[in-house]
Amino acid sequence: MTSLDSTTRTADLTDDVRDAVLDVARRSKVAARSLATATRATKDAALQALxxxxxxxxxxxxxxxxxxxxRGRANGTSEGLLDRLALTPERIGAIADALRELAALPDPVGEVVRGSTLPNGLRLRQVRVPMGVVGMIYEARPNVTVDAAGLALKSGNAVILRGGSAAASSNEVIVEVLGRALEAQGLPRDLVQSIDAYGRPGGVALMHARGLVDVLVPRGGASLIQTVVQESTVPVIETGVGNCHVYVDESADVETALNIVMNSKTHRVGVCNAAENLLVHAGAAPDFLPAALDALDAAGVVLHGDTATQGYAPEGVEVIPATDEDWGTEYLALEIAVRVVDDLDGAIDHIRTWSSGHTEAxxxxxxxSSERFVAEIDTAAIMVNASTRFTDGQQFGLGAEIGISTQKLHARGPMGLGELTTTKWIVTGDGHVRP
Amino acid sequence: MTSLDSTTRTADLTDDVRDAVLDVARRSKVAARSLATATRATKDAALQALxxxxxxxxxxxxxxxxxxxxRGRANGTSEGLLDRLALTPERIGAIADALRELAALPDPVGEVVRGSTLPNGLRLRQVRVPMGVVGMIYEARPNVTVDAAGLALKSGNAVILRGGSAAASSNEVIVEVLGRALEAQGLPRDLVQSIDAYGRPGGVALMHARGLVDVLVPRGGASLIQTVVQESTVPVIETGVGNCHVYVDESADVETALNIVMNSKTHRVGVCNAAENLLVHAGAAPDFLPAALDALDAAGVVLHGDTATQGYAPEGVEVIPATDEDWGTEYLALEIAVRVVDDLDGAIDHIRTWSSGHTEAxxxxxxxSSERFVAEIDTAAIMVNASTRFTDGQQFGLGAEIGISTQKLHARGPMGLGELTTTKWIVTGDGHVRP
Structure with a gap:
């Protein structure tokens, strides 16, 4: 309901909406210029003020x-979604604290990435600079509105927000509050703009604002992300879908494996770094699987398994026969698909076929086994003897994160402030010309 | 003729062509795996063999x-294009030497970009790994076929080539020769594949092979690049369009300015890092412009200028009134648009309006003036007292280049081997779970 589905095509765009969104983007681009050269002190003071x-x-x-x-209740929205949507003074305090934490992080802008003096005497520096205008398309979590504004501000970017309609009233007020605070700091309001008023067609117009919007980051479910990827001519960073696997090798310590599987699956469900699949080496299965199936079942996890796995199910533990759909599903729930593989090659083959390139353990x-798994699995993050739940910007020590990229271009894995910047080559000579 | 124009849409794709190209891409992905874990020694030996x-x-x-x-002559192809297309034993020798130079460059794969031990004891490494499958769509220069294959091989990637139809016979033989040489080295032929046999629809199918092709790099004219950018769902790196400016500040040394302008414009035309525009501070114009217009005219450069510029034209030097079209045109010829600006702000405004984000001097x-220009102009490369012609991978000391990116995502400016890689996070624990 809150996502842009594939029925919203370019053809639905009225000229009015397109013009309005392009105007927002143009003002955003102008506002971004004033921030590109702002000092860290200015930006941090603004974050505190926000x-x-x-x-x-x-x-x-x-x-x-x-x-x-x-409105959500009237529409029959689930309690889970309503909880994500709900704001209390305490939650607003936590959201504000996240902005203060951003102020404490180093400024990525200005970092000299590479530099040298060339044989001809030219001085070369590659310096980190803001992207310019960042577009965010997301679903019903109003905290993302503030997070995105804060991350953009700290990295020197203007942001254009397209939030879910379910959070429209909250987002409208939040953007207004942020705008007033920016203005009071002597910064342009246009640094944080919302296009929620233009509905889905506004989102589509944003996806086509190439040349004005420098990058689009969709955050939400698989269908939202796929729509943005398919529709957008603005460069997109694909985030979030995590069909993560834990592979228990023949040599694995049973207790270690049990801890990692339980933590990866049940520590928090509904997040992209939760495990959705368990692969077990045939040699480890007799010792490990009965205990694992028992523990998962006791934790309320619905079990899907291949024939071999079903054979290891203890009395009273139900294992539903797994289908290809199970291997390909990101459950985001207390549910897991389990398979016994002949060996490491079997695990690698399975993961290559079904992985979404997020986290594999x-x-x-x-x-x-460890070296081969690390070398042969192509994914954003590989965990050796650790829970899949560690793939996270905060856990990696990158500070706040704007999302977890599952693509290979520009950013892969948790994206912090640095991933919201680009670089500029600065070449200084004394009248140098090419001979 | 050799470019994919916008009339070639998805709708033209027959299922047969799509299936054939997807099959090529699948084989490419499998071949890429064998190269991803190849040692530098293996790759360098293969480059020498090629x-x-x-x-x-x-x-x-x-x-x-x-x-x-x-065929080109029969079709009335210009002498310039025929020259770019022509191969002689000497040119083939030079192309082969470029492969040998690639072998001498360091291997980007395996570089540890960042790494640390987290407070909880987890060991974190971000390591450079190949992209996987790189697609190249380019025009009538058969040397690009070899360059792209060599760059891909060295960076551990498989490559799918879609060259211009004008070079179809040359490319077919070159790909066959490279394939045989790879096989003789024990590497899969599928590492270097051409889809020229599927014509334009094949190129479109390649642009939609998301999930199989990791990045597409178009190289050629503006219309080819725009088509790929608009049509592709595979991530694209936009390259090459360079509407580059030289701004002569009030304080500029006249002789230095003259050298840099002449070198930027006339050292080599038809390349993306050649200057297409000259902006002159009103205070510098009386001393500088008459001499500059005279020198450019003497070098055979067609001059377009605003009214003020026309006023500085020496006797016998024709300055055609410049239009907005001139400010926006990448001439790629002995032709330049000249404007007198009131001050540095005027120059910055003009460049912000018309720049393609390639190189500004x-x-x-x-x-x-220098500090403000560097800070306020948003472009891949800025030259301070140096010719625009220096924006080049070889000149920057990056070695061979696959193109010059004018986008902000992933790569900006000259792209070397490193830009054909992505990264992987490797996290090693001792049974770590999230508390």
């Missing part, structure tokens, strides 16, 4: 959020 | 090239 403003406006925001919740005590 | 094979097959290649040239002796 945090203060959100806290001060808590009542206003909670009141707007109540309208979204009411191996539990092993064998060096060769 | 170079030897090309030289050994010179007669065969020249004969095939003669057919392309004959300032000639100045004033530190503030």
């Amino acid at each position: 945090a203060d403003a959100l806290v001060a406006a808590s009542d206003e925001i909670v009141a707007a959020n109540a309208k979204d919740l009411e 191996i539990v092993t005590r064998d060096l060769t | 170079a030897d094979a090309l030289v050994a097959a010179s007669d065969e290649i020249v004969a095939a090239n003669a057919k392309d040239l004959e 300032i000639v100045t002796r004033d530190l503030t």
Whole structure:
């Protein structure tokens, strides 16, 4: 409901909506220029001011959020989604704290990535600079509105937000509060703009604002992300779909494997770095699988398995026969697909066929297995004897994250502030010409 | 004629062509796996073998090239294009030498980009790995066929080539020669495949092979690049269009400015890093412009200028009134558009309006002007007191280049071997789980 589906095509765009969104993008581009040369002190002060403003406006925001919740309830939205949507003064405080944490992070802008003096005396520097205008298309979580604005501000970018209609009232007030706070800091309001007023066609217009919008980051479910990837002519960073596997090797320590499997699957469901599949070496299965199936079942995890796995199910534990659909599904729920593989090659083949390139884990005590798994699996992150849940910007020490990229271009894995920048080559001579 | 124009749409694709190209891409993906874990020694030996094979097959290649040239002449192709298309034993020798130079460059694969041990003891490494499958869509220069194959091989990638139909016979033989040489080295032929046999629809199918092709690099004219950017769902790196400016500041040394302008414009025309526009500070114009217009005219450069510029034209030097079209045109010829600006702000405004984000140069002796130009102009490369012609992978010391990116995502400016790689996070623990 909140996602742009594939029935929203370019043809639906009216000229009015297109013009309005292009105008937003143009103002965004102009605003971005003033921020590109701002000092870190200016940006950090603004982040603190935004945090203060959100806290001060808590009542206003909670009141707007109540309208979204009411509408959601009337539409029959699930309790889980309503919970994600809900804002309280405490939650607003936490969102504001995240902005303050951003202020404490180093500024990526200005970092000299490479530099040298060439044989002819030219001085060469490759310096990190802001992207310019970042577009965010996301679903019903109003905290993303603030996170995205904060990350963009810290990295020197303007941001254009297209949030889910389910959070429209909350987002409208939040963007207004942020805009007033920016203005009070002497920064342009246009640094943070929303195009929610233009609905889905506005989102489509944003995807086509090539030349004005430098990068689009979709955050949400698989269908939202696929629509943006297919439709957009603006460069996109694909995020988030995680059909993650844990492979338990023949040599794995049973208790270690059990801990990692349980943590990867049940620590938090509904997140992209949760495990959705368990692969077990045939040699490890007799010792490991009965205990694992029992523990998963006891934790309320619905089990799907191949024939071999079914054979290891303890009395009273149901294992539903797994289909190809199971291997390909990101459950985002207490549900897992389990398969017994002949050997490491079998695990690698299975993962190559079904992986979404997010996180793949191996539990092993064998060096060769570990090295081969690391070398032969092509994914954003590989875990050796660790839970898939560690693929996360905060866990990696990158600070706040704008998403987890599952593509190979520009950014792969957790994206922090640095991934919202590009570079510029600066070449200084003394009248140098090519001979 | 050799470019994919916008009339070639998805709808033209027959299922047969699509299936054939997807099959090529699948085989490419499988072949890429064998190369991803190959040592540098293996790859360098293969590059030497490819170079030897090309030289050994010179007669065969020249004969095939003669057919392309004959067809080109019959079609009325210009002498300039025929020259770009032509292969001689000497040119084949130079192309082979470029492969040998690639063998001498460091291997980007395996480089540890970042790494640390986290507070919880997890060992984190971000390691450079090949992209996987690189697609190249290009026009009538058969040397690109070899360059692209060599760059892909060295960076551990498989490559799918879609060359211009004008070079079809040459490319067919070259790909065959490279394939035989790869096989003789124990590497899969499928590492270098051509889809020229499927014509334009094959190129379109390639643009839609998302999930199989990891990145597409179009090389050629603006219309080819725009078609690929608009049509492709595979991530694209936009290359090459260079509407480059030289700005002569009030404080510029006249002789330095003259040298840089002449070198930027006339050192080599028809390349993306040649200057297409000259902006002159009003205060510098009286001393600089008459001499500059005279020198450009004497070098055979067609001059377009605004009214002020026309006023500085020496006797006998014709300055055609410049239009907005001139400011926006990449001439790729002995032709330039000249404008007098009030001050640095005027120059920055003009460049912001018309730049293609490739290379912008300032000639100045004033530190503030230089710093402001560097900070406020958003482009892949900025030259301070140096010719625009220096924006080049070889000149920057990056070795061979696959193109010059004018986009901000992933790569900006000259792209060397490193830009054909992505990264993988490798996280090693001892049974770590999220608390």
